[in-house]
Amino acid sequence: MEPIRSFRSRLVPLPNENVDTDQITPARFLKTTEKTGLGKVLFYDWRYDSEGKPKPEFTLNQPDAAGASVLLAGNNFGCGSSREHSPWALVDFGFRAVISTAFADIFRSNCLKNGLLPIVVPAAVHRELFLGRERDPRLEVGVDLARQRLELPEGRSVTFPIDGFSKKCLLEGLDELGYLVSFGEKISAFEAAREP
Amino acid sequence: MPQTLFEKIWNRHVVASEPDCPSVLYIDLHLIHEVTSPQAFAGLRARGLRVRRPDRTVATLDHIIPTRDQLSPLADPLAARLVDQTERNCREFGVRLHGIGSPHQGIVHVIGPELGLTQPGMTIVCGDSHTATHGAMGALAFGIGTSEVEHVLATQCLLQRRPGTLEVRIEGRLQPGVSAKDIILAVIARLGVDGGTGRTIEYRGMAVRALGMEQRMTVCNMSIEAGARAGMVAPDDTTFQYLAGRPFAPSGASWDAALAEWRALASDDGAEFDRSLELDASSLEPMITYGTNPGMGFPISACVPDPDSIDDASRRRALARSLEDMGLAPNQPLLGHPVDVVFIGSCTNSRLSDLRDAASVLRGRKVHPKLRVLVVPGSRAVKEAAEAEGLDRVFREAGAEWREPGCSMCIAMNGDELAPGQYCVSTSNRNFEGRQGKGGRTFLASPLTAAASAIEGTVADVRRLV
Numbered sequence A: 001m002e003p004i005r006s007f008r009s010r011l012v013p014l015p016n017e018n019v020d021t022d023q024i025t026p027a028r029f030l031k032t033t034e035k036t037g038l039g040k041v042l043f044y045d046w047r048y049d050s051e052g053k054p055k056p057e058f059t060l061n062q063p064d065a066a067g068a069s070v071l072l073a074g075n076n077f078g079c080g081s082s083r084e085h086s087p088w089a090l091v092d093f094g095f096r097a098v099i100s101t102a103f104a105d106i107f108r109s110n111c112l113k114n115g116l117l118p119i120v121v122p123a124a125v126h127r128e129l130f131l132g133r134e135r136d137p138r139l140e141v142g143v144d145l146a147r148q149r150l151e152l153p154e155g156r157s158v159t160f161p162i163d164g165f166s167k168k169c170l171l172e173g174l175d176e177l178g179y180l181v182s183f184g185e186k187i188s189a190f191e192a193a194r195e196p
Numbered sequence B: 001m002p003q004t005l006f007e008k009i010w011n012r013h014v015v016a017s018e019p020d021c022p023s024v025l026y027i028d029l030h031l032i033h034e035v036t037s038p039q040a041f042a043g044l045r046a047r048g049l050r051v052r053r054p055d056r057t058v059a060t061l062d063h064i065i066p067t068r069d070q071l072s073p074l075a076d077p078l079a080a081r082l083v084d085q086t087e088r089n090c091r092e093f094g095v096r097l098h099g100i101g102s103p104h105q106g107i108v109h110v111i112g113p114e115l116g117l118t119q120p121g122m123t124i125v126c127g128d129s130h131t132a133t134h135g136a137m138g139a140l141a142f143g144i145g146t147s148e149v150e151h152v153l154a155t156q157c158l159l160q161r162r163p164g165t166l167e168v169r170i171e172g173r174l175q176p177g178v179s180a181k182d183i184i185l186a187v188i189a190r191l192g193v194d195g196g197t198g199r200t201i202e203y204r205g206m207a208v209r210a211l212g213m214e215q216r217m218t219v220c221n222m223s224i225e226a227g228a229r230a231g232m233v234a235p236d237d238t239t240f241q242y243l244a245g246r247p248f249a250p251s252g253a254s255w256d257a258a259l260a261e262w263r264a265l266a267s268d269d270g271a272e273f274d275r276s277l278e279l280d281a282s283s284l285e286p287m288i289t290y291g292t293n294p295g296m297g298f299p300i301s302a303c304v305p306d307p308d309s310i311d312d313a314s315r316r317r318a319l320a321r322s323l324e325d326m327g328l329a330p331n332q333p334l335l336g337h338p339v340d341v342v343f344i345g346s347c348t349n350s351r352l353s354d355l356r357d358a359a360s361v362l363r364g365r366k367v368h369p370k371l372r373v374l375v376v377p378g379s380r381a382v383k384e385a386a387e388a389e390g391l392d393r394v395f396r397e398a399g400a401e402w403r404e405p406g407c408s409m410c411i412a413m414n415g416d417e418l419a420p421g422q423y424c425v426s427t428s429n430r431n432f433e434g435r436q437g438k439g440g441r442t443f444l445a446s447p448l449t450a451a452a453s454a455i456e457g458t459v460a461d462v463r464r465l466v
Helices: A085-093 A105-112 A123-135 A163-172 A174-181 A184-194 B007-011 B038-047 B075-093 B108-114 B129-137 B146-155 B180-191 B211-224 B236-242 B250-264 B313-326 B352-362 B380-388 B389-398 B447-456
Strands: A008-014 A070-073 A095-099 A115-118 A140-144 A150-153 A155-158 B012-018 B024-025 B029-032 B056-059 B097-099 B123-126 B140-143 B157-160 B163-173 B199-204 B228-231 B275-282 B288-289 B297-301 B341-342 B372-375 B422-426 B441-444
Touching: A008 A123, A008 A174, A070 A123, A085 A105, A085 A115, A105 A115, A105 A163, A105 B146, A150 B108, A150 B140, A174 B007, A174 B157, A184 B012, B007 B024, B007 B140, B007 B199, B007 B228, B029 B108, B029 B140, B029 B146, B038 B075, B056 B108, B056 B211, B056 B447, B108 B123, B108 B211, B123 B129, B129 B140, B129 B163, B129 B211, B129 B228, B129 B236, B140 B228, B146 B157, B163 B180, B180 B211, B180 B275, B180 B288, B180 B297, B199 B211, B211 B228, B211 B236, B228 B447, B236 B250, B236 B288, B341 B352, B341 B447, B352 B380, B352 B389, B352 B447, B372 B389
Parallel strands: A008 A070, A070 A095, A095 A115, B029 B056, B029 B123, B056 B097, B123 B140, B163 B199, B163 B275, B199 B228, B341 B372, B341 B422, B422 B441
Antiparallel strands: A008 A140, A140 A150, A150 A155, B012 B024, B024 B157, B288 B297, B288 B441
């Protein structure tokens, strides 16, 4: 997993609320046995027409989306299916953070395991970011995970919540499995006590 | 201190808990299917790890296998590769696979309880968001991602933060024509698709106690559609009667010991929940969804809401977009709306009692000639039991297709799908845009409502037929 360092990025706005993982990665693309290569099917049915041509009005197809690594998403992003293909596709496309007012539990957990930072902001900041992005498509934010700061325009910033364990994993590019495996003896003792 | 059912199970499964870190939670049963596991097995291979407890791991094929003919080679090369990969993974790592041709093959959330693998007090996970189904047996069961599938394969544990609790208390008695599916659609309509986020729901009250095991599974199954981590029902005599004698259930002296333990699982008097919601079952009508998430549901006699009546701009846009996608106008009734397909199946509603419900309406009647009706049993065992009591004949004689077990048109990645623009009354769990096939439109409802709609050729109120 790539460590997350502080970075600045333009925003790709997607104001729809309750975006489900079926939209992020439609089920027919889940037949892959790889974690990579899903960026090309990200938001497929919103992004391409029935002939497979990009829909110019869709946010990912707009010129300002090129090179941006922060998705500015509507309320309650990532609900529905547990498919980890959704964060895999977002990361493969080039996203490193998603901003919303709330994330669905499984999606959020999946993001944290793939170096994709879910940033929860208050509703007022969320609204302001959408308005700001509408006025200025080149609007940038700064993401400083170590200080848990989202840097807004005009030198202002807002703190975002993240638990210490996930933060450490993301900053250092650590895999949670390594930590879990270190409990091997305790797990054996737990099993021995329950299954004499 | 009085504890909830959830707290009792959680506390008994914490292996370790370090400050500022998530708990290491032991998993009793890990269920696996072909779509969310290949990358996890590849991860094990890359790290040189084994499956720690193959005896606590059970796999099936359900999402991508066709339901028309399962014994011929798969027509879709990608699906064939996924099946092949799953078979190889299970062989190499010593995991039991109920694959093609197995008498136990079926939808992962149908076969777990059916085989008696799912038991009260257990922690159960699966790389599938509908894992909460198993909570109906008084287990703590929840969906996980593929990285976590790998974690459980390697360590039989998961890193988890303790979720909050939500009590959904349902009192009163259901009216004829109203069933478990209507209860859960009403709960989700009340909570919204994020009302349960970060919480585990315990369904309680007289109306829940009155439900059979399979109906409780229908209720718990859709907990994720309210955003909840899990859904559960305290085990009682209904649970124990269901479980007794199943292949993997304890027997003899170990049954008696287990029973004593299970009886103590119910939430203690005075146990506190972080949040509570109450619902009166006796006032419920059959429910149906009109929009593109499961929270957009209402009583079947209601009219489509008007976006202009919503103050919040984001929600107004969301509703307008949903109605556009569904091809519905504000204030129009849904009753009488034309339907092209009826789908009876999925991990929500494909068990024997669901099929009996549908058959009770279809018996001696004919499916509307312009309709296609798919009845897809949840498992091989359900299929055989249904055929033994002649339900397959009822469906076929009515003009419905009787299929092989699988997820079928709930996920539309196996050949069963809607054509663009088609309307489907579906007993599945998700009405997301394109969920049942690109451009398809889904009305979620109960097996009774689905069967009534199959006869009328439109969205129909089953209470007029029974």
